[in-house]
Amino acid sequence: MGGEMQVIGLSVSYGDNQVLRDIDLKAAAGKVLAIVGPSGCGKTTLLRCLNRLTDLTRRCRVEGAIGLDGEDIFSMDPVLLRRRVGMVFQKPNPFPMSIKENVLYGVKAHGKRNGNSESIVKSALEGAALWSEVQGRLNDSAFTLSLGQQQRLCFARSMAVSPEVILMDEPAASLDPVSTAKLESSITAMKGEYTIVIVTHDVPQARRVSDHLAFLHGGGLMEFGETEKLFENPEREETREYLAGRLLAV
């Protein structure tokens, strides 16, 4: 069962530039939370806080609390945190290794030396809807795959270490519609087993895959709640406008 993540009073600034202001939201266990909003509203920054990738950015100040199953993530060992909260990036970033080595990278990094690497690879690739396409060529370089396949490989790679939460930063942004559909069906199939937080600028996609929706604008949380409620009966005018596909005044 996936873990629950809670964000309380999160504020992030890069130098003098405040990117996020006082965000409160929750990613319920085993459900999909979609974060939507216009470009530059801080969606990616919020996502990167959840696995403390913001630690790698200089001059980035993070205030507030984030909890994973009740534990404060800022007092955890970040390496251990990232073993429980995985990430798939916007642009596919396979390692310069074979497909099999890519999937097993995280497993080997965590030091788990069990003999059934074959089954781990198979189940991870099946979960990412990639197994049938690559089962005969696991030792080929990951770069021989198409962009959509590479992205699914990255998805498989993050699933192979059995995290509790998977973060996805606009995972279908570089993909064609067919690959996008395959990725979305994988996400829906993973519900329950993982908690998924997905940042997307594709509003219909958010409606298709998510259970909860957080609408960000200008660094602040406009509205947060169940997806269907936000689409049918939002509380704020801006939410209605944005989800209907209309541009918002900056």
Next chain:
Amino acid sequence: MKAAEATAGRQAAVPERAALTSRALPATAGVAAAGNIVLGCAALLDNSYDAFAVPALAGLALILLVWLAQARYSRGVWERELIILLAVCLAAGALLLAIPEYTYGHQINGIIHRSLFSSVFLLGVGVPALCFSIYHLLGATPSAHDVSRYPLIIVPIALALGAYGLLLARLIDDGVSGLSWHALTTAYKEELQPTGFVYDVGLRNHILGTFLLMGLTSLIALPAGFGAGMYVAENEGWLSRLIAFCTTMLRAISVFVLGVAAFSLVDFAEGYAVGNPISDFIRGYYTDASGFKHPAEGSFLLAAVFLSLLAIPVIARATEEGFRSVPVDIREGSVALGATEGHGFLRILLPWAMPSVITGLLIGAAEVAGSVAVILFIAGSGQNGFGLFNQTTSLSYLIFDVKYGPQPVQDLLAQYQFTAALLLVFLTLTLTIAALFIKHRFARRYQGAQ
């Protein structure tokens, strides 16, 4: 109707003729310009071609003049570039007529034949003229402009390659005669016999010396350079900047200064007796037939330490570039999977940077093989044996030794001067090709299809 058709027909005929003449003149000019270029190259090689320089320039000037007139007649304008070319051509010819066949004095330490000037002028006039001609031959379109600039690139490259080729040919010609199994396996030795001095003549110790210097230097420079480069690439802060500054400044030290510094250390070590570690490490020693240890004038160890100061910046820069070239998203991908920095370093960063590091190492080794200034004052002919603590020597030092060394060396090893040079060129070439090969082959494997 008929009159209009007739006029149109006549107008169609006129462009035909204009096209022909507007092609013939650029073509002729191009040929003349090419001839000038070839003559210019020939004059570099043989003084006697100088006599044709002025006629060639005059011929080109004539063709340019005709072209200028034709352009004025058919298009009613004075072509500005043609005027400039013509003027330069005439000026060059006039200057050449004014220069005497031999120039001396004027604080020049030598005698210069006029063919030096004539080849410069011929090339300087011929190349632009050729570009211009090709441009008009191809129809004076924007694409023709790009294509017509090729002589500007090709001629200098051809000259440089030609010069290298001639040098190499001369080197092979002079050096091959000294290559023999005997020469390669015999070490130079002077032995005092009751009958007088007896000599063994060979390159063995010099060759081994070159390899030992390369190996020892790599042993010292690789960890230091790799560490420095890696630290600078992966960290920021005052220490990183300090290390980067130091490695750059190392490069700025003149090799001659390094050689003098090495020698002054030897001078300092002369205050210590042979057998004392300070003397042994710095000066080196050799044991004679009766078992006595004598001090030498600079050991291989000392030479390697100073040569590594040459190689460290090369390796450090290559390492830094290698690590900096790892894309950010691959690094983040590793971190996001919960891998420790150490694991990411060993499995991703290091393999990615390795081709650059190895390339840097091989280039550095090639530099070390050829360097002589650093060991200038501390090297010998290897006649007292070969080993870590023996006096340093190398092929590059031999080339210097034959001219400025002691008399026996000058007489006996003179035949191997070009052979040593040839061996060095061969060694450096092999190292450089190996470096390129590794970079190409492993870059594809470890750096993906980027």
